[in-house]
Amino acid sequence: MPSDLILYSYWRSSAAFRVRIALNLKGLRYETRAVHLVRDGGEQHAPAYAALNPQELVPTLVDGERVLTQSMAILEYLDETHPQPPLLPGDAAGRARVRALSQVVGCDIHPIGNLRVLQQIGTQFAADDAQKSAWMRHWVAGGLQAFETMLSRSQDTGRYCHGDAPGMADACLIPQVYNARRWKVPLDDYPTILRIDAACAALPAFHAAMPEQQPDAPAPAPQ
Amino acid sequence: MPSDLILYSYWRSSAAFRVRIALNLKGLRYETRAVHLVRDGGEQHAPAYAALNPQELVPTLVDGERVLTQSMAILEYLDETHPQPPLLPGDAAGRARVRALSQVVGCDIHPIGNLRVLQQIGTQFAADDAQKSAWMRHWVAGGLQAFETMLSRSQDTGRYCHGDAPGMADACLIPQVYNARRWKVPLDDYPTILRIDAACAALPAFHAAMPEQQPDAPAPAPQ
Incomplete structure (x- = not known):
């Protein structure tokens, strides 16, 4: 598993905030790439970003060759690939x-x-x-x-x-x-x-x- | 695990429809209890239903003593408690x-x-x-x-x-x-x-x- 995690994030996005919390709880280091949701009509609509995330929303988490979207799906993914400490109970x-x-x-x-x-x-x-x-x-x-x-x-x-x-x-x-x-x-x-x-x-x-x-x-x- | 599943459903609700598909894919029998979302101001707002589902939304799945809400959480639950056939891939x-x-x-x-x-x-x-x-x-x-x-x-x-x-x-x-x-x-x-x-x-x-x-x-x- 590659260790380089890249989070496409916007500081005030609730959904990106969720993923930042999960990454921090897991003790995972990541690089933030900012996507400004308002400037220039919204950087999330730029072709390079839309190619990563067809919904043109933040966040997107890149884990090596894997491109992950939807914050709650990302939380589940992090919990499966880095089980400790768990984000979900055992039952x-x-x-x-x-x-x-x-x-x-x-x-x-x-x-x-x-x-x-x-x-x-x-x-x-x-x-x-x-x-x-x-x-x-x-x-x-x-x-x-x-x-x-x-x-x-x-x-x-x-x-x-x-x-x-x-x-x-x-x-x-x-x-x-x-x-x-x-x-x-x-x-x-x-x-x-x-x-x-x-x-x-x-x-x-x-x-x-x-x-x-x-x-x-x-x-x-x-x- | 009790086998009596009760689904509080409305015929045209997308979220209830998802759960019906999952129950059918798993081959699980269930009893439908209809919650009419429009009649009488919306039966989902009746106190007895709101006690089951504080969001006053459908669906709610009752599995014995367990009261389950949020359709995608219910799909995950059904996949964990009745793994075959799987709703999620293995990786x-x-x-x-x-x-x-x-x-x-x-x-x-x-x-x-x-x-x-x-x-x-x-x-x-x-x-x-x-x-x-x-x-x-x-x-x-x-x-x-x-x-x-x-x-x-x-x-x-x-x-x-x-x-x-x-x-x-x-x-x-x-x-x-x-x-x-x-x-x-x-x-x-x-x-x-x-x-x-x-x-x-x-x-x-x-x-x-x-x-x-x-x-x-x-x-x-x-x-």
């Missing part, structure tokens, strides 16, 4: 729970509020910034409420989403919480999510994956 | 490819055109039927184009999405093709998808999972 019921939690975010929250969807409601419905914010808050709040319910009534929830070690569901949740804060979604109704977010924030693997820590993040505004 | 790279194809549909096409999203663009932007159709065609066409590209340039594509046996990616693709036809998305530009759709249609497992074959499908209009 089928536990894995089903962690995958379902991950997909609540990865299927039913994040894609509906993705940059390209916000651009489309702007183009098709002339949505202004306030309407885009309302759209985001609608989907993020509804999705996080379901996530909170799934966490709060399960005895499988521990220090993290599933037991006392961080895993795939945490790698999906934390970028969504970051995104919710960006869109000023109130989080007070989700105490379990906030508790897990704080636990993850204390881990170097999550901290190093934060958008502001990425090489392509803009420099902080001068004081 | 990590192949599994990554099949999961990525599945997620192109399950994350980036279907959720953006889900019933609840169409309802929201109606509520928030007063979208009429023509605008809802344009919205659907935009996301379905773009997504299927990427899917077609991923299929057509890979040597792993066979009679089905991955090799010569049907699997998870087919279980995700075929309901999306059905949905595309419903919304009158032109499919002529996707010859590989059309070829695989025809191959799947010839299989009893796919035919029996079709919306019109479900116990909750409306009766055909009288001649």
